[in-house]
Amino acid sequence: MALELNHLLLLCRAGFERECAVEIQERAAVVGVYGFPRFKGESGYVEFVCQQANGAVQIMQRIDWRSLVFTRQWAACIAPLTDIPRNDRVGFFLQHLDGFPQCGEVWIEAADSEVGSGLQGLCRKLVPPLAAALRKAGVLTAKRDTHLERLYIGWMNESQVFIGLADPHLASPWPQGVMRLKFPPAAPSRSTLKLEEAWLFFLTEEARQAMLKPGMKAVDLGASPGGWTWQLANRYMKTTSVDNGPMDDALMAGGMVTHVEGDGFTYVPDRPVDWMVCDIADKPARVIDLMTKWITRGWCRYTVFNLKLPMQKRYTTYQQCLEVLQAGCAEAELNVHIEARHLYHDREEITLFVCRDEDWRRVNGLS
Template identity: 45%
Template sequence: MNTVLLHCRGGFEKECAAEIVARSAEQGVFGYPQFEAGQAYVLFHCHAPGGAEELVTRLRFERLIFARQWCACLPLVSGLSKRDRITPLLEQCRQLPQAAELMVEVADTTEGRELQGFARKFGSALSQALRQEEILLPRKQKSDWRMHLFVIDGQTLWLGAAPARNSSPLPMGIRRLKFPHHAPSRSTLKLEEAWLHFLSAGRQKRLLAPGMTAVDLGAAPGGWTWQLVKHHMRVTAVDNGPMDEALMESGQVEHRQEDAFTFVPPKPVDWLVCDIVDKPARVTELMLRWALSGWCKQAMFNLKLPMKKRFDEVEHCLQHLEAALHEAGVEYRLRARQLYHDREEITCWLSLSEPGQ
């Protein structure tokens, strides 16, 4: 396997490509990216034989910000006959690490979504044939690898594999959430997805406990505050704009009509959340101020990205944040990802109570 296929948000192929080039070089795996604008995936072709398998095994997937999903692939399969697409694939699948699951994926584009019906049916038929040939392990048997089928069209596809514990468990890395009917804005889905993505079930139970305190900077109209209230927290919502009236009736929210960049909490809180529309460098400095002042234990915040040099801006902001915390002797855990419900932004989780790599 010499090619790594990485899913990303459409329009962020350039950032995904720049990131995998940088991260793979750190692992001593070298190659070159290939992509078209708007196709919602990137191909990274490794120079050395077996480089793709080596990369998806050695590089921690959670370190990637712009990639939603990845897998190491065999050469592109094209020209499949409509009469029998499956038989030619069986021998190729034998070349992949043995797995117990076949994940069927398409690009997150209009064209890709139109292929989903075909992809599901074809994937189901291929999976059945693979089990009959004992290429796929029995469903209940655990395996270190997952097999991937990425459908380009009815005659063209990629076959690959990814470590089950070093990739997304979700097809295309997409977590689809239902918009809560009573939430003030769709931005609420961004915080819900962030908690589900960054926090394990155990951490959610421990870190999202009833009675905790939180500050929401740039809160109006209250999409993120709504999530905090849902977890029975006491919230200080900081924004000069109006808050949702129904949300205020909960009795759990204090609205402070102040500048989020100058607000100082009267005492430390459990959670700081922030979805302010401002320059990423300025928001980074704000988060750093809260962290160094000891005003919160956990922070979930978004960095809105510029039109150009978005990967460079992300690298600069996160490296600056980490360097300043390290210099101050603050133990921390920092993770970042462009989530499905994000747009021109990335979401970051900074933990000052549960440090780690």
């Protein structure tokens, strides 16, 4: 029987299944693939069941995984398997690989959830014996090949396992789609990892080199105690940190930072800066108006900011904010490059990166 991959498995942060489901259904319809999502709250994953044959593969080919806000990782799968025998899991998986092409790697992953954390040990333990059996059966190349399809096994709970494929060029390179970063001990707060992850996720290597240069000027709105400011100062950017709260003493002693004890919503820079970052915990509608003002008035070239999403209507709130930003830029006749992502280090918030389209094209050598 020909292989049909009609079930798209999507991993997300536990508690954000609804947003992940709504987003994929909407985006899939735009690229001509129809289906319906299935999910349970706090499970950390969504199954999107496609109506057409190989719909899951088509979605992966037609949508850039990086453009999805709430999906961390995905794979195109056959219908989930149930009743996995405890005594011969390897044999069980081998029986269900009819029609699969030769793969370059096998990944076995659990969701990033309470249930998933109990399954991670099992997933890890299963890789060596399964990989050996797959090699023997010719399903896996003798040597790891990261250009070939990735055989993906998503162990979502004791009795539901997804088997599928992920083209490594069309899926996240990080296990569970999670970029794990080491906390820099000198940084004043764990929030520092949000900005670091944002730069690593949104900016290409070329963009990082061009956009994060020593000597640049930066403003950090809602800066206290200084985790984001630390990232800017660590790259030798002269930074103005706006917050009524206190800044970390050691950070201030470094001489790169000026602390303005004031309101980020009324602060206006003396002259345009390269970066404005904003982690103010306030209503998303207020924050997006502020960000739109900074971008359209040319007060900054590049920006990374957070939108705290309310418990209810998180996806709608994100969309409304995006519309406000896009409308503001259109009115100012400004073409902008916008990316948004629910980063691993984000909690009840998402992070956006915005810059002028011409800058994005220039730093990435695009015509």
